[in-house]
Amino acid sequence: DAGVTQSPTHLIKTRGQQVTLRCSPKSGHDTVSWYQQALGQGPQFIFQYYEEEERQRGNFPDRFSGHQFPNYSSELNVNALLLGDSALYLCASSRQDLNSPLHFGNGTRLTVT
Amino acid sequence: AQRVTQPEKLLSVFKGAPVELKCNYSYSGSPELFWYVQYSRQRLQLLLRHISRESIKGFTADLNKGETSFHLKKPFAQEEDSAMYYCALSGATSGTYKYIFGTGTRLKVLA
Numbered sequence: 649d650a651g652v653t654q655s656p657t658h659l660i661k662t663r664g665q666q667v668t669l670r671c672s673p674k675s676g677h678d679t680v681s682w683y684q685q686a687l688g689q690g691p692q693f694i695f696q697y698y699e700e701e702e703r704q705r706g707n708f709p710d711r712f713s714g715h716q717f718p719n720y721s722s723e724l725n726v727n728a729l730l731l732g733d734s735a736l737y738l739c740a741s742s743r744q745d746l747n748s749p750l751h752f753g754n755g756t757r758l759t760v761t
Numbered sequence: 762a763q764r765v766t767q768p769e770k771l772l773s774v775f776k777g778a779p780v781e782l783k784c785n786y787s788y789s790g791s792p793e794l795f796w797y798v799q800y801s802r803q804r805l806q807l808l809l810r811h812i813s814r815e816s817i818k819g820f821t822a823d824l825n826k827g828e829t830s831f832h833l834k835k836p837f838a839q840e841e842d843s844a845m846y847y848c849a850l851s852g853a854t855s856g857t858y859k860y861i862f863g864t865g866t867r868l869k870v871l872a
Binding site: 651652679681683688689690691692693696703704706738747749750751752753754755 | 765793795797804805806807810812847849857858859860861862863864865
């Protein structure tokens with residue numbers, strides 16, 4: 649079992665550009681959550697996808713959007729990148745029940761210049 | 762406000778000494794509490810959760826609802842315990858799916 653896989657591992661973008669990050673959940677998991685982790689901070693919840701729909705959203709602007717595919721994999725899209733979007737983006741998968749703990753990927757390090 | 766507070770950014774202890782990583786939370790419902798750990802060059806992974814009431818790698822954590830704390834303890838620290846530790850809560854019983862994480866405590870166990 650490969651666990652949660654994320655791609656790419658690193659990414660450098662320019663302000664104003666758009667970026668897409670990808671995540672494949674752990675086998676047996678149907679729910680994907682995305683978190684942003686700035687330097688020196690804990691992960692912050694962006695949103696969660698289940699059954700191809702956004703089930704819950706954190707305090708992030710509409711520039712952050714996502715998608716979940718029928719095979720449960722997911723994408724995170726960020727438009728009009730700002731310098732402050734530079735962070736580690738973590739994908740976490742779980743089963744759909746509320747008590748299922750999160751399993752994290754290694755993250756994508758996004759640098760906006 | 763919903764918040765998880767880990768007051769120590771860095772905690773250094775000698776091998777064999779007891780260790781306690783502090784975690785306090787603020788939440789209006791009945792949260793579920795977790796400790797996640799990140800070893801060097803590894804992904805963030807679940808260490809333990811309060812509903813399991815188990816000891817993992819010698820670590821235990823007791824939920825104190827009166828003090829709204831969930832401190833992580835180990836009686837004898839080992840060098841392999843050196844890692845970044847995050848306390849987190851989820852509002853699972855309130856029907857919310859997001860986790861709220863603290864800012865983390867780096868534990869260094871010195872030989």
